[in-house]
Amino acid sequence: MTGWKSYILFLLILLICIPSAYGCTTFVVTGNASEDGSVFVGHSNDGFGSGLIYNRIREDMVSFRHVPAKDHPEKATRPVVYDPNSGGEFLGEAPSSDTQTIVLGEIPEVNHTYAYITGSYGMINEHQLMTGECTDYAKIHPGAEKGKRIFYSSELSNIALERCTKAKDAVLLIGNLIETYGYYGTGETLIFADPSDAWVIEMCGGTPDGTGGYWAAEQIQQGEIFVAANEFRIRELSADNPSQIYSENLDKDAEKMGWWNRTDGTLDWTKTFGIGEYSHPYYSQARVWRIFDRLAPSLGLSPYVEGPFSKVYPFSIKPDKLVNITTALSIYRDHYEGTVFDLTVPPAGGPFGDPYRVWGQFDLHDAPYEGELKPGSWSRPISTDPCGYSYICQGRSTLPDPIGGVCWLGLSSPSETCYVPFYAGIYHLPLPYVHGSHWEFDLNTAFWPYELMQNYARLMYSYMSPEIKAEQERIEGAAIAKQSDIEAEALERYKVNERSSREYLTAYTNETAMNALHDWKALMGRMIVTYRNGNYNDVQNHTISNIGYPAWWNEYARYQYGPRVYDMEGLNETPGVRYVGEVANITGNPITYIRDHQT
Numbered sequence: 001m002t003g004w005k006s007y008i009l010f011l012l013i014l015l016i017c018i019p020s021a022y023g024c025t026t027f028v029v030t031g032n033a034s035e036d037g038s039v040f041v042g043h044s045n046d047g048f049g050s051g052l053i054y055n056r057i058r059e060d061m062v063s064f065r066h067v068p069a070k071d072h073p074e075k076a077t078r079p080v081v082y083d084p085n086s087g088g089e090f091l092g093e094a095p096s097s098d099t100q101t102i103v104l105g106e107i108p109e110v111n112h113t114y115a116y117i118t119g120s121y122g123m124i125n126e127h128q129l130m131t132g133e134c135t136d137y138a139k140i141h142p143g144a145e146k147g148k149r150i151f152y153s154s155e156l157s158n159i160a161l162e163r164c165t166k167a168k169d170a171v172l173l174i175g176n177l178i179e180t181y182g183y184y185g186t187g188e189t190l191i192f193a194d195p196s197d198a199w200v201i202e203m204c205g206g207t208p209d210g211t212g213g214y215w216a217a218e219q220i221q222q223g224e225i226f227v228a229a230n231e232f233r234i235r236e237l238s239a240d241n242p243s244q245i246y247s248e249n250l251d252k253d254a255e256k257m258g259w260w261n262r263t264d265g266t267l268d269w270t271k272t273f274g275i276g277e278y279s280h281p282y283y284s285q286a287r288v289w290r291i292f293d294r295l296a297p298s299l300g301l302s303p304y305v306e307g308p309f310s311k312v313y314p315f316s317i318k319p320d321k322l323v324n325i326t327t328a329l330s331i332y333r334d335h336y337e338g339t340v341f342d343l344t345v346p347p348a349g350g351p352f353g354d355p356y357r358v359w360g361q362f363d364l365h366d367a368p369y370e371g372e373l374k375p376g377s378w379s380r381p382i383s384t385d386p387c388g389y390s391y392i393c394q395g396r397s398t399l400p401d402p403i404g405g406v407c408w409l410g411l412s413s414p415s416e417t418c419y420v421p422f423y424a425g426i427y428h429l430p431l432p433y434v435h436g437s438h439w440e441f442d443l444n445t446a447f448w449p450y451e452l453m454q455n456y457a458r459l460m461y462s463y464m465s466p467e468i469k470a471e472q473e474r475i476e477g478a479a480i481a482k483q484s485d486i487e488a489e490a491l492e493r494y495k496v497n498e499r500s501s502r503e504y505l506t507a508y509t510n511e512t513a514m515n516a517l518h519d520w521k522a523l524m525g526r527m528i529v530t531y532r533n534g535n536y537n538d539v540q541n542h543t544i545s546n547i548g549y550p551a552w553w554n555e556y557a558r559y560q561y562g563p564r565v566y567d568m569e570g571l572n573e574t575p576g577v578r579y580v581g582e583v584a585n586i587t588g589n590p591i592t593y594i595r596d597h598q599t
Contacts, residue, residue: 023047023278023365025229025287025382026132027331028191028198032223035324037396041193043132044332044382044390044414045120048438050098051085052154054118057099061085061120062388062411062436062447066429067162069115069126077106078159082144085120086152086185087135088205089143104150107181113162117407117422117429121190122157123391126424127165128405130193130393131157134228137275137367138187139259140206148211149182153203157190167192167199171217171245174201179247183213187274189228193220195397195404202232204273207249208256216246216269224316225295225323229287230278231308232270233315268309276308278365280377286341287382288313291331293339295319303340308368325408325480328392332414334382341379344461348378351553353462355415356385383415385454388438388447390414401425402502403490409433412450416457416468418475420516421483423490423505430510432517446513449520456524460531463547471523475516555579560598565590574599 024047029040050057054065082090082102095102116125121133133153142149156177160170170192187204201217216234220226221243226233237246251267254260260272277284285305293301296317305312335343335355344353357363357378389411396404402425410417422429436445443449457464486508494501530537536545554560560579565571570591576599586593 023230023380023384023386024134025227025291025332026134026189026191027225027227027291028132028193028200028220029225029319029323029328030193030198030220030222031196031397033225033319033323034328035322037398038325039130039193039195039198039395040323040325040328041130041132041191041198041393041395042328042331042391043121043123043134043191044384044387046384046387047085047120048386048388049085051120052081052083053120054158055079055081055101057081057084057101059099060388060437060439062438062445064117064119064123064409064429064433066426067113067116067118067158068427070113072109072111072113074111076109078109079103080105080107080150080155080181083152083154083185086144086154087141088149088152088185091143091145104144104146105181107159107177110163114165116158116161117424118158118161119389121154122161123409124393124395124405124407124424125161125165126405127401128195128395128424129161129165129167129170130191130395130405130407131161131170132191132393133157134189134230136187136189136202136204136228136230136232137278138204138206138232138273139257139275140204141186142184142205142210144184145182145210149184149205149213151177151181151183151213152185153188153190156203160192164192165194167194167197168219171199171201174203175215175217175245175247178203178213178215180212182211183215187232189233191226191228193393193395195395198226200226200228200233202234202269206257206273207253212247212249214247214250214253214273216250217244218315219243220316223318225292225319226316227288227291229284231276231284232274233288234269235271235311235315236266237269238266271309275367277368279363279380280368280374281308282341283377283380285310285313286336286379290334290336290339290341290382292317294331294334295321295323295327325392325394326476328394329408329419329476331392332382332390335415336379336381341381343379343381346552347556351549352460353465354458355381355383355461356413356458359386383413385413387413390417392419399487399491400494400498400501402498402505403487403494410450411436411447413454415465416454417450418472418516418520420475420509420513421479422509422513425490425502426506426509427502428506428510430513433513443521446517449517449524453520453524453527456527460534460547463536464527464531467527468523471519475519479512551579551581554581565594567591 025044027042031037051061114125117123156174164170183205198220203215205213343355362374391409394406405424407422408419410419432446436447490501
């Protein structure tokens, strides 16, 4: 076997090496779909492991960087760093450690780069260009190779924020970089939005000669909402569609690879270059359905689909009600409650409705294959426990860029976090957001206070979750209520001196974030004291109430077969004993009574 066929075989082997730590949900709400004209872009970073944060590899992806604006000399170059969290192996000398920074190549630098906030991917820049991301399975995930394939989506998102102010410009830049310098790693979906426009660009590698890559982009129409969740979402491509842009070699290469034939009709990007959902059926499409169904229930969308490439869910939808910031912050706080995929229901949700699961070997983010039938699977929720962080960016054309752009950022699982505002015009981040690791418990970082809460809440979720939500509403509600006053003051300062306005927003952002951390630690302390030992410990009145298990759980756990009689053998030999939930006053043989009255 020679030529491109052997190359393809090699790349398919690399597909087996994809890490198990991928899985994100991303969305955009266009301005005409929101209550006040805001554009919202959301991203949940549902993964862990070593990865790129700005220009260095970090052992864990729960820290952030504010990259300042810079002027660059003529002929300066920008290094492009390998991302070990890309799903593409580095085809070179093996790195000496998981955090070794490997430069794959360099590209010409521009004269000036913009300030922006970044984590595992770019988030928002000082000109209100916002971005969100999710990983997708493509047919081929090529490895990174110096001089041949140097770009993954993480660096592409950062460079777009460094160089662009408009969503369409970001899409065109990324397409050009892919074609010029090559793409490695998994398939990817990136959303880019500015206060007046929104685009989604999807990409992957696997060209016949191993250079360049594939990409397709589509504009989200005004008044609509787009969602992606670990599966390509762009479908039929047409040169006559003014809302689409894509690489010129798509159809020719797809034919050459045997993925598509002109007799099949219009090229379907998702079906031609993707392999479907992650892990198991409904892993991706259920999240798209859930968000669409929450925001536009009048569409009556079914939660069920016929296969991985279903067209039941449109590319984008109009919401029944215009979306405000409170609704936008709630989108990620969902475990399919009240639906066919509800994770809180018994028995798997346990006695207190725990929406999270202990992941097993069949829940890994592996690539499904035709004919595969796993022995079981859990629904993949929108708010998931491996989540490192999530955010909702807000952009507004009615305010200057440093004031109009806000990134509402939360650490750990969305349902148990608190979103706090980081303005686009700030000069730096508070220290707890700069440092953090899954591997080292440290309550002085932004990650661990929220992560500890998420884990502890699982012990008695139905009791603790309402108290967490109340604190979320208090802290986030206060920030939302103050937003207009803070921005009015920032605007007055901006008219006189932009730097003064930015310094004011930096101070406000840092104070708000630190106060939220302080309040969350206090809440964590209250939850530990109040629900320790499975009781309700009323701190104010110094009383202890027994909570106990619900009746259905006692029945399910065979509480009725516990040591309530001395003739345990007789009790265990009695089939179908029910839990009756009350004490019986009897005379005679208790086993006889149980057989007569409790079976």
